[in-house]
Amino acid sequence: MTRAQDYSQWYNDLIIKGDLADYSAVRGCMVIKPYGYALWENMQQTLDKMFKDTGHQNAYFPLFVPKSLFEAEEKNAEGFAKECAIVTHYRLKTDPNNKGKLMVDPEAKLEEELIVRPTSEAIIWNTYKTWIQSYRDLPILVNQWANVVRWEMRTRLFLRTAEFLWQEGHTAHATKEEAIEETKMILDLYADFAENWMAMPVIKGVKTPNERFAGAEDTYCIEALMQDGKALQAGTSHFLGQNFAKAFDVKFSDKSNQLDYVWATSWGVSTRLIGGLVMTHSDDQGLVLPPKIAPLQVVIVPIYKGEEQKALIDVKVKEFMQSFKAAGIRVKYDDSDNQRPGWKFAEYELKGVPVRIAIGARDLENNQVEIARRDTKEKSSVSMDGLTNTVSALLEAIQTNLFERAKQYRDEHITKADTWDEFVQILDTKAGFVSAHWDGSAESEDKIKELTKATIRCIPLNNTQEAGKCILTGNPSTQRVLFARAY
Amino acid sequence: MTRAQDYSQWYNDLIIKGDLADYSAVRGCMVIKPYGYALWENMQQTLDKMFKDTGHQNAYFPLFVPKSLFEAEEKNAEGFAKECAIVTHYRLKTDPNNKGKLMVDPEAKLEEELIVRPTSEAIIWNTYKTWIQSYRDLPILVNQWANVVRWEMRTRLFLRTAEFLWQEGHTAHATKEEAIEETKMILDLYADFAENWMAMPVIKGVKTPNERFAGAEDTYCIEALMQDGKALQAGTSHFLGQNFAKAFDVKFSDKSNQLDYVWATSWGVSTRLIGGLVMTHSDDQGLVLPPKIAPLQVVIVPIYKGEEQKALIDVKVKEFMQSFKAAGIRVKYDDSDNQRPGWKFAEYELKGVPVRIAIGARDLENNQVEIARRDTKEKSSVSMDGLTNTVSALLEAIQTNLFERAKQYRDEHITKADTWDEFVQILDTKAGFVSAHWDGSAESEDKIKELTKATIRCIPLNNTQEAGKCILTGNPSTQRVLFARAY
Numbered sequence: 001m002t003r004a005q006d007y008s009q010w011y012n013d014l015i016i017k018g019d020l021a022d023y024s025a026v027r028g029c030m031v032i033k034p035y036g037y038a039l040w041e042n043m044q045q046t047l048d049k050m051f052k053d054t055g056h057q058n059a060y061f062p063l064f065v066p067k068s069l070f071e072a073e074e075k076n077a078e079g080f081a082k083e084c085a086i087v088t089h090y091r092l093k094t095d096p097n098n099k100g101k102l103m104v105d106p107e108a109k110l111e112e113e114l115i116v117r118p119t120s121e122a123i124i125w126n127t128y129k130t131w132i133q134s135y136r137d138l139p140i141l142v143n144q145w146a147n148v149v150r151w152e153m154r155t156r157l158f159l160r161t162a163e164f165l166w167q168e169g170h171t172a173h174a175t176k177e178e179a180i181e182e183t184k185m186i187l188d189l190y191a192d193f194a195e196n197w198m199a200m201p202v203i204k205g206v207k208t209p210n211e212r213f214a215g216a217e218d219t220y221c222i223e224a225l226m227q228d229g230k231a232l233q234a235g236t237s238h239f240l241g242q243n244f245a246k247a248f249d250v251k252f253s254d255k256s257n258q259l260d261y262v263w264a265t266s267w268g269v270s271t272r273l274i275g276g277l278v279m280t281h282s283d284d285q286g287l288v289l290p291p292k293i294a295p296l297q298v299v300i301v302p303i304y305k306g307e308e309q310k311a312l313i314d315v316k317v318k319e320f321m322q323s324f325k326a327a328g329i330r331v332k333y334d335d336s337d338n339q340r341p342g343w344k345f346a347e348y349e350l351k352g353v354p355v356r357i358a359i360g361a362r363d364l365e366n367n368q369v370e371i372a373r374r375d376t377k378e379k380s381s382v383s384m385d386g387l388t389n390t391v392s393a394l395l396e397a398i399q400t401n402l403f404e405r406a407k408q409y410r411d412e413h414i415t416k417a418d419t420w421d422e423f424v425q426i427l428d429t430k431a432g433f434v435s436a437h438w439d440g441s442a443e444s445e446d447k448i449k450e451l452t453k454a455t456i457r458c459i460p461l462n463n464t465q466e467a468g469k470c471i472l473t474g475n476p477s478t479q480r481v482l483f484a485r486a487y
Numbered sequence: 488m489t490r491a492q493d494y495s496q497w498y499n500d501l502i503i504k505g506d507l508a509d510y511s512a513v514r515g516c517m518v519i520k521p522y523g524y525a526l527w528e529n530m531q532q533t534l535d536k537m538f539k540d541t542g543h544q545n546a547y548f549p550l551f552v553p554k555s556l557f558e559a560e561e562k563n564a565e566g567f568a569k570e571c572a573i574v575t576h577y578r579l580k581t582d583p584n585n586k587g588k589l590m591v592d593p594e595a596k597l598e599e600e601l602i603v604r605p606t607s608e609a610i611i612w613n614t615y616k617t618w619i620q621s622y623r624d625l626p627i628l629v630n631q632w633a634n635v636v637r638w639e640m641r642t643r644l645f646l647r648t649a650e651f652l653w654q655e656g657h658t659a660h661a662t663k664e665e666a667i668e669e670t671k672m673i674l675d676l677y678a679d680f681a682e683n684w685m686a687m688p689v690i691k692g693v694k695t696p697n698e699r700f701a702g703a704e705d706t707y708c709i710e711a712l713m714q715d716g717k718a719l720q721a722g723t724s725h726f727l728g729q730n731f732a733k734a735f736d737v738k739f740s741d742k743s744n745q746l747d748y749v750w751a752t753s754w755g756v757s758t759r760l761i762g763g764l765v766m767t768h769s770d771d772q773g774l775v776l777p778p779k780i781a782p783l784q785v786v787i788v789p790i791y792k793g794e795e796q797k798a799l800i801d802v803k804v805k806e807f808m809q810s811f812k813a814a815g816i817r818v819k820y821d822d823s824d825n826q827r828p829g830w831k832f833a834e835y836e837l838k839g840v841p842v843r844i845a846i847g848a849r850d851l852e853n854n855q856v857e858i859a860r861r862d863t864k865e866k867s868s869v870s871m872d873g874l875t876n877t878v879s880a881l882l883e884a885i886q887t888n889l890f891e892r893a894k895q896y897r898d899e900h901i902t903k904a905d906t907w908d909e910f911v912q913i914l915d916t917k918a919g920f921v922s923a924h925w926d927g928s929a930e931s932e933d934k935i936k937e938l939t940k941a942t943i944r945c946i947p948l949n950n951t952q953e954a955g956k957c958i959l960t961g962n963p964s965t966q967r968v969l970f971a972r973a974y
Binding site for chain 1 (some may be wrong): 509511512513515517518519520521522525527528544546547548549550551552553554556557558564568569570571572573574575576577578579580581587588589591599602603610613614617623629633634636638650652797926961974
């Protein structure tokens with residue numbers, strides 16, 4: 001299946017064939033396979049270091065939220081109520097009518113139902129209440145790596161699953177300004193990670209009230225563009241104002257001993273990023289992974305006839321492997337003898353390994369190897385002398401190229417529309433982001449969504465202010481916003 | 488509260504005061520605070536590297552287990568049925584009789600209930616079924632870091648919580664021998680980690696059938712001894728035979744194209760280890776953490792009058808900090824001015840920081856610092872010259888001392904009993920492990936437990952074979968086993 005034939009099917013197939021994930025027996029939940037999980041670990045480690053370098057610490061809060069806490073912040077509760085997995089019982093018993101089977105024990109009904117966390121503001125702010133008395137206890141800069149559950153009706157591997165893995169930061173501050181600063185700092189951190197590690201260009205912006213996180217005063221986001229012209233919300237950072245502090249009665253005494261509610265932020269990225277990564281770079285031959293986060297950066301494949309040639313190649317490869325590893329390159333020597341080189345080439349292309357090195361008997365004679373880069377599929381013969389430096393430089397070049405290529409595509413797919421017809425035509429033919437005026441009303445936004453399935457992805461930060469007319473209503477507008485159909 | 492007054496209360500207080508964890512609003516679930524989580528991260532990273540160095544990869548499987556899968560392996564299901572959190576609904580709705588409140592939507596009842604995983608054999612073996620066809624697909628060496636839920640009636644911070652964090656390894660093999668070898672290799676790995684990182688001596692052994700993991704053919708364990716003479720099961724490694732392969736119909740074709748069921752192991756350690764760590768080393772002044780996994784290894788406290796002295800100390804400390812960090816020492820300079828040195832000393836003692844360095848104006852003149860070690864509370868003045876080496880060596884000495892001290896206590900608390908009176912008296916007065924003959928019957932084991940609350944912790948590996956008489960029945964026995972009261 002190619003991207004041109006059916007982008008959606010291509011994506012699903014690739015996730016499975018590329019060994020990233022698998023369907024499971026649980027509706028909407030997936031199994032993250034070792035190769036996919038290794039990718040997630042690389043992403044996780046990078047982000048974790050970025051969080052710690054900016055003063056955050058990890059902690060862990062309960063999986064379950066008692067219903068009475070869940071409903072305390074009303075907007076948040078309302079936003080998630082329709083997609084909650086709910087624990088009602090705590091025991092199974094033998095089914096008397098069904099030998100060897102179990103049934104829920106009706107006598108083990110919980111007094112209060114527990115919600116499997118769809119997000120953790122409620123349980124965390126209920127805890128912060130006991131941690132915060134004075135300004136000296138602030139700020140609290142905490143992050144959690146966790147699984148969350150949102151009972152989505154339509155699921156897709158990585159992009160939208162009932163259970164997913166994420167990190168959720170939850171910070172508490174003495175002032176509004178400090179909380180907003182944190183929200184924006186994290187947005188920059190996410191954009192840095194997306195662009196400089198995932199090689200996925202993003203637009204930083206703020207959501208309209210319609211698209212805000214339930215319970216937030218402002219939701220900042222990074223928006224990426226997939227190869228089919230659909231947008232993907234890749235990360236969000238919320239300024240929560242004093243909403244959760246009020247819902248959970250979290251006050252602190254400031255330096256002059258005045259009591260005030262605490263200011264909050266929360267922010268998260270999830271395994272959804274892996275979906276975005278796949279849809280940003282991969283091609284009809286398989287995955288294309290950016291070197292910085294690829295589980296495997298280089299694979300070496302020997303090409304030989306007979307054990308004698310193999311032994312000579314082995315000696316040389318052993319040298320390279322040592323040198324590569326010393327340089328921090330993640331490398332594998334695939335000398336398994338149950339598959340032919342051509343099969344291996346296709347396999348590592350499918351897996352998106354950035355650099356493939358082939359070494360044959362003649363290469364040994366000529367003091368060279370054949371290098372193939374995954375992004376452009378170019379092959380070249382290069383000298384064995386200084387191979388580690390050559391490969392390091394190539395990995396950097398691939399990382400840069402992936403970003404530039406994706407950025408060029410993205411930039412070419414931000415199109416201005418000044419009439420409704422233009423707007424609709426761009427969405428239906430070219431796709432991508434459409435930059436258009438909007439009158440700022442929720443009604444217009446809803447109507448546009450209803451008519452075109454396009455949503456306002458964001459109001460870009462530092463947006464140009466210009467007078468114009470709303471694409472739908474013709475009402476006056478002060479700036480363009482970015483519309484797109486989205487995942 | 489001291490250990491002598493009330494060991495149990497001392498433990499609970501210390502977990503809270505030492506900032507490791509907090510109670511939560513969810514029955515039996517705890518909040519792991521940043522300091523406790525940093526400790527867990529250090530343990531996790533070490534174990535993770537050990538797993539990867541022995542060929543394992545991480546993956547992630549769903550949180551939920553459909554009831555029909557859960558009950559497939561009958562013994563396993565029976566073992567966990569009574570302590571399962573069960574998801575029955577997937578939506579909340581507005582409560583019409585209770586403004587601002589939510590209720591479970593009766594129309595959103597799941598067709599099949601979902602069990603929140605108490606352990607993942609069922610969901611994983613149902614997945615392995617699709618991954619394994621031939622011997623070429625074996626072995627599968629997978630580990631998962633995850634949260635699990637067991638609805639325990641009596642819970643204690645870290646030691647027994649309804650939700651806990653753990654790793655669970657699940658491997659699949661072509662032969663029985665290979666699976667048993669894996670089980671034992673992991674047991675050795677756990678013992679290595681417990682002794683050489685946590686400084687917690689353990690006895691490696693095998694469980695009696697009574698104490699086996701539900702669904703296992705054999706359960707190997709490491710057993711530690713706490714300061715109050717009670718044992719703690721610190722990790723288990725299970726040889727599962729073909730039980731799960733049969734329950735989930737997982738067969739493979741071997742080299743001669745014969746079909747056979749796959750052989751399995753599973754193994755895990757959890758946040759319970761933190762409870763064991765605390766109860767092995769800590770004292771009445773607070774936590775005592777082994778340097779290798781302590782979040783903070785060294786704290787430096789300045790002692791000064793006036794800004795001028797402070798500035799001189801700062802310059803010197805800055806040098807030390809650089810040198811310490813370059814040597815990989817986790818160090819903090821606490822020059823906060825809102826607490827006096829004495830308060831800080833007590834605080835870092837409470838937190839179990841292995842080494843404290845104090846520097847005053849006179850120390851500067853004398854080119855020395857005062858070093859206090861947490862394990863023995865000894866203080867000494869040492870030269871500033873070569874301080875990094877001095878501290879590195881001291882951290883190693885503390886690590887060794889903690890292990891030796893705990894090992895001496897443990898060894899002194901393995902007592903032979905040859906009569907029932909002796910047996911009971913040792914349990915009631917000296918406590919610890921009691922090494923005694925047992926006739927090998929489940930009935931005797933149950934009876935002993937009923938009479939004394941002591942269980943057979945394990946049959947030590949490479950146990951001495953000697954003829955004797957069962958401590959309870961007088962029936963012939965071929966070896967002593969280790970009894971203890973346990974957490």
